[in-house]
Amino acid sequence: MHCQNCNKTLKGRTDKRFCDGHCRSTYHNARYARSDRHRNHINRILNRNRKILSAYYYSGIQPTEALLQGEGFSFKYFTHLENVEHCQDLVRFCYDFGYFQTEMLTVKIFKYGLLNNPQNRLTNHFVN
Ligand SMILES: [Zn+2]
Numbered sequence: 001m002h003c004q005n006c007n008k009t010l011k012g013r014t015d016k017r018f019c020d021g022h023c024r025s026t027y028h029n030a031r032y033a034r035s036d037r038h039r040n041h042i043n044r045i046l047n048r049n050r051k052i053l054s055a056y057y058y059s060g061i062q063p064t065e066a067l068l069q070g071e072g073f074s075f076k077y078f079t080h081l082e083n084v085e086h087c088q089d090l091v092r093f094c095y096d097f098g099y100f101q102t103e104m105l106t107v108k109i110f111k112y113g114l115l116n117n118p119q120n121r122l123t124n125h126f127v128n
Contacts, residue, residue: 045077046094053097057109064106075101084110 001010005023010016018024052073056063065075081090082098091098096112 042077045074046079049073049077049094050097053094053099053109056107057097057111062106062108065101066105068107082112 001014001016002008003010003019003023004017005027006019008019010019018027052068052071056068069075078092078094080093082093084091084098084100087100089100091100091110093099093112098110098112099107101107
């Protein structure tokens with residue numbers, strides 16, 4: 001067996017994973033730092049998505065998917081799915097802004113808690 005931190009051969013108990021406490025804490029700190037980086041990376045993407053959705057929501061423009069992607073929007077990342085009245089499929093949300101992709105390749109954006117707001121109403125075209 002080798003130390004998981006420094007790779008030195010371990011002596012003694014067969015279930016030992018580290019030479020000593022120093023190697024143990026170095027290994028775990030590095031692991032947590034990596035997981036923080038990954039989480040921060042995802043949080044940045046989600047926050048950017050939310051910011052882009054918010055800007056389009058308030059502008060009243062229904063953007064195309066390509067336009068959103070051009071601004072750095074990532075369709076891969078969202079926080080949760082919700083049922084929205086008149087929508088057949090679950091709507092994807094980035095925190096308080098929801099969206100769904102229409103068959104016209106545009107993106108309809110909702111603000112959570114304002115689903116009955118006229119700005120959120122679906123045009124007849126999108127009601128099934
Ligand atoms: Zn070690």
